Structures are given as structure tokens and as C-alpha cells.
Amino acid sequence: MGLKLDFTNMTAAVVGEEFGVRDEELEALRPRAAAIHRTLMAGREKGFSPFYELPFQAREAETLMRAGDELAGRWETLVVLGIGGSALGTTALMRALCPLHHNLLGPEARGGRPRLFVLDNVDPAGVGETLDLLDPGSTLFLVVSKSGSTVETMAQFLIARAWMEEAVGDSFRDHFLLITDPVSGGLRQLAKQQGYASFAIPEGIGGRFSVFSAVGLLPLAAAGVDIRALLGGAAALEPRVTSGELLENPAYLNAALQFLSYGKGLRISVMMPYSDRLRDVAGWFGQIWAESLGKKYDLGGRAVHVGPTPVSALGTTDQHSQVQLYMEGPFDKVVTFLAPEDYGRNLPIPAYAAAPHLGYLEGQGLEDLIRVEQQATAVALAKNGRPNCTLSIPEVSAEWLGALLYFFEIQTVFAGALFDINPLDQPGVEEGKEFTYALMGRAGFEQKLSEFNSLAQGVNRRILS
Numbered sequence: 196m197g198l199k200l201d202f203t204n205m206t207a208a209v210v211g212e213e214f215g216v217r218d219e220e221l222e223a224l225r226p227r228a229a230a231i232h233r234t235l236m237a238g239r240e241k242g243f244s245p246f247y248e249l250p251f252q253a254r255e256a257e258t259l260m261r262a263g264d265e266l267a268g269r270w271e272t273l274v275v276l277g278i279g280g281s282a283l284g285t286t287a288l289m290r291a292l293c294p295l296h297h298n299l300l301g302p303e304a305r306g307g308r309p310r311l312f313v314l315d316n317v318d319p320a321g322v323g324e325t326l327d328l329l330d331p332g333s334t335l336f337l338v339v340s341k342s343g344s345t346v347e348t349m350a351q352f353l354i355a356r357a358w359m360e361e362a363v364g365d366s367f368r369d370h371f372l373l374i375t376d377p378v379s380g381g382l383r384q385l386a387k388q389q390g391y392a393s394f395a396i397p398e399g400i401g402g403r404f405s406v407f408s409a410v411g412l413l414p415l416a417a418a419g420v421d422i423r424a425l426l427g428g429a430a431a432l433e434p435r436v437t438s439g440e441l442l443e444n445p446a447y448l449n450a451a452l453q454f455l456s457y458g459k460g461l462r463i464s465v466m467m468p469y470s471d472r473l474r475d476v477a478g479w480f481g482q483i484w485a486e487s488l489g490k491k492y493d494l495g496g497r498a499v500h501v502g503p504t505p506v507s508a509l510g511t512t513d514q515h516s517q518v519q520l521y522m523e524g525p526f527d528k529v530v531t532f533l534a535p536e537d538y539g540r541n542l543p544i545p546a547y548a549a550a551p552h553l554g555y556l557e558g559q560g561l562e563d564l565i566r567v568e569q570q571a572t573a574v575a576l577a578k579n580g581r582p583n584c585t586l587s588i589p590e591v592s593a594e595w596l597g598a599l600l601y602f603f604e605i606q607t608v609f610a611g612a613l614f615d616i617n618p619l620d621q622p623g624v625e626e627g628k629e630f631t632y633a634l635m636g637r638a639g640f641e642q643k644l645s646e647f648n649s650l651a652q653g654v655n656r657r658i659l660s
């Protein structure tokens with residue numbers, strides 16, 4: 196019982212020489228993997244990648260657990276305002292570990308835990324309709340931003356603050372809790388000056404590697420997730436995913452398989468959970484994979500423009516939507532199936548005498564069906580020469596979700612080293628941010644506005660309406 200990587204269908208022996216990975220290729224990568232491992236561990240020792248240590252912060256976890264319980268005792272509804280790494284982990288883990296329809300249940304069915312909404316966009320319809328649902332008196336907003344300046348989160352905050360002040364008057368501050376950098380940034384300053392309650396995101400933890408900090412742990416603890424078990428699961432996996440031996444470390448091995456496949460032209464990484472509960476893990480993975488690995492420059496400063504493109508799919512739903520493409524379209528994808536061994540529930544499929552053509556289903560259950568469909572799709576893809584692998588966890592529990600997300604974090608930093616890029620930065624998102632500031636009239640961005648205008652107006656616009 197444990198996290199398992201079945202990469203049979205990635206091998207040349209199964210999917211063919213052109214796109215399959217040969218044992219010799221993995222063998223040849225071993226010395227490089229060992230060298231990368233030493234560099235990663237040396238960096239870890241020096242504190243360059245503190246996300247490694249988050250599962251081991253027992254004291255912080257206890258504090259957050261208690262704080263989560265207090266929030267649960269006081270508030271009916273929590274709303275996370277955040278985006279990217281400040282939101283996706285909470286969304287993924289809430290979906291996996293709270294009842295699937297948590298927010299639709301009454302207080303008793305939720306075990307006295309608050310409803311939890313994650314607002315990670317500035318679509319006025321989405322934000323507005325969520326506010327329309329809320330009772331201000333029993334709502335707490337958790338404003339989550341490492342930088343304390345992300346425009347989407349700040350705009351949401353300003354709207355929610357004014358909305359709350361209008362509803363409750365001077366006590367509006369009590370309805371906000373800020374999760375941000377321990378010392379710097381606009382939110383930290385506000386917390387200090389205006390007396391907002393706050394929690395710190397530890398130094399050096401980037402957004403997409405922050406799920407095991409207050410960013411994810413506080414809202415999840417409040418919603419009833421066993422964050423001790425979550426961290427415990429990650430910590431228990433740590434020895435396996437920090438082993439220096441490529442062929443024994445599943446996170447390194449999966450990174451290597453993806454990297455070798457990329458080199459064969461398979462540039463799209465499809466993440467396809469066969470589980471409604473694991474659906475949003477694909478979204479969280481999409482961010483960590485794309486933002487970490489999609490880079491213009493390698494570590495030597497050469498323009499390389501690398502990075503696999505993540506795509507999310509859901510089994511079995513997308514068998515009736517995307518799998519036709521995966522099966523017969525271009526040879527440019529590696530599919531990773533994500534599946535629990537135990538779904539925690541099986542719904543038996545009853546007999547129906549009037550439908551003898553459905554008799555073959557009788558005596559089986561939905562758990563059998565979903566499992567069989569995943570296996571059938573994997574084998575069918577392999578038969579068509581389409582590399583795929585299956586990552587399984589024993590069950591969808593806090594312990595195994597902790598292990599799974601930690602696994603992907605380490606897979607990502609190792610893949611970053613294979614691609615020879617820095618997986619911990621995201622310089623490519625700055626340009627768009629700066630144009631946004633300029634267009635929204637932020638002081639100091641006047642030159643950027645001129646640049647935008649000349650870029651946007653200096654072209655022959657082609658619009659068909």
C-alpha cells in the first residue's frame with residue numbers, strides 16, 4: 196500500500212521505439228540525476244528551497260489547527276480571496292477532502308464547519324454573485340497574497356472591505372484575516388497599521404509551493420480537513436522522494452520520464468484524474484508544472500523557450516470529449532492517470548429485467564466501472580503508441596493528498612533541473628502585470644502605458660464583428 200507509479204505504458208517495449216522510453220535512456224540519465232540530487236539537497240541545506248521543510252513544521256501546524264478550529268467556531272462562511280498559488284491548493288484539497296458538496300450542506304451535515312468559497316478571479320459576475328450569497332455578519336474573508344499587491348486579490352479585497360463596512364460598520368476589520376509575507380508588502384503594512392488579524396507565509400516560500408503553509412492549511416483546517424494528517428502524509432513520503440537514486444525515487448523518475456518524452460516531441464502533459472474528488476488536483480498541478488517549467492532562459496542565460504504544456508482532463512467524463520484526440524491526434528502528449536485504489540464507496544448497479552442488454556453490469560458497481568474504464572483507456576492508448584502512466588494512491592485521504600502534492604512539488608523541482616531552468620521564478624508574468632498597472636492608471640507606469648499604446652495602436656487591427 197502506498198503511492199505507486201506504473202510507467203509500463205511509457206516504455207519503448209510497450210509503446211514503441213519512437214515515443215517510448217528505453218531502459219538505456221533512463222540508465223544514461225542516472226549520473227546526471229545523482230548530480231542534480233546533490234545540488235538540490237545542498238540548496239535545501241542552505242535554505243534555498245524551504246518548501247521541502249513545510250511538512251515538518253509541527254508547531255506551526257498545531258497553531259494553524261487551533262486557529263482553524265476557532266474560525267470554525269465563530270464563522271458560518273469563509274471566503275478566500277487569492278489567485279494562483281494562493282488559491283489553487285486550497286481549491287484542490289477542499290475538493291478532495293471535504294464532502295463533495297460541502298457548501299450545499301447544512302451546518303450540521305458540515306460538522307459545524309464553515310462553508311468555504313475560493314474567489315480566484317475578478318469576473319464581476321462571479322465576485323458579485325458570490326457576495327450576493329453571503330450574510331456579512333457571519334462571513335470572514337481570508338485575503339491571501341504573498342506579495343500583498345496582486346491586483347486581482349487587492350481589487351477583491353477593496354470591494355469586500357467596502358461591502359463589509361457598509362453592512363457592519365466600524366467592526367468590518369474583524370471580518371478580515373490577512374495571510375501574507377511576514378515582513379514586507381502592502382498587506383503586511385495594512386495588517387500592522389489597521390490592526391487586521393494576520394498569519395505569515397514563511398520566507399522563501401513561493402505561491403505555487405505554499406499549499407502546506409498558512410495559505411492552504413488555515414482555510415482547510417477551518418473547513419475540517421485534518422491538516423496534521425495532510426502534513427504527516429507528505430512527511431512520510433519524504434524519504435522516498437528525496438532518495439538520490441533515480442530508479443528508486445518515483446518523483447525523480449516521473450520527472451525523468453516526462454523530460455525524456457518532451458525530448459521526443461511529446462510536449463503536452465495531460466493530467467487525468469479518474470476521481471471527482473481529485474479533479475482539481477489537475478488544476479493545481481497545471482500551475483506548478485507550467486509556471487515552474489515554462490521558461491525562456493536556461494541557467495546559463497541562453498534563450499531556450501522550454502516547458503511542457505499541462506492539460507487537465509477528467510476520467511471518465513473526458514473519455515467522451517478529449518480521448519479521441521489523445522488516441523488518434525498528433526503524437527505530442529503524455530497522459531498521466533491519477534487514481535485512488537479505493538474510492539471509499541461503491542454503488543452497486545442493480546438488475547433491470549426490462550433491459551436485458553444491460554445485464555452485463557449487474558452485480559458490479561460504479562467503483563468497478565470507473566476503475567475498469569481507466570485501465571481500458573490506458574491500454575487502448577498504449578496499443579495506439581501513446582505513452583501514459585498511472586499514479587495511484589491508496590485512497591483519497593488527507594494523508595495521501597499530502598503525499599501526492601509533495602510528490603508533485605519535488606517532481607517539478609527535479610524536472611526544472613533536468614530542463615536546466617529555474618523552477619522557482621516566474622519572470623514571464625511581469626510584462627502583462629505591468630501593462631495592467633499602466634492601463635489602470637497606477638503611478639510610476641506612465642512609460643509602460645506609452646509602450647502599450649504604441650504596441651496596440653501601431654498595428655493594423657483586424658477585427659470582425
Ligand code: PA5
Nearest residue numbers: 279280281340341342345402403
Ligand atoms: O506561484 C506563484 O508565485 C504565483 O502563481 C502566485 O501565487 C500568484 O501570482 C499570486 O501571488 P500573490 O500570492 O503574491 O498574490
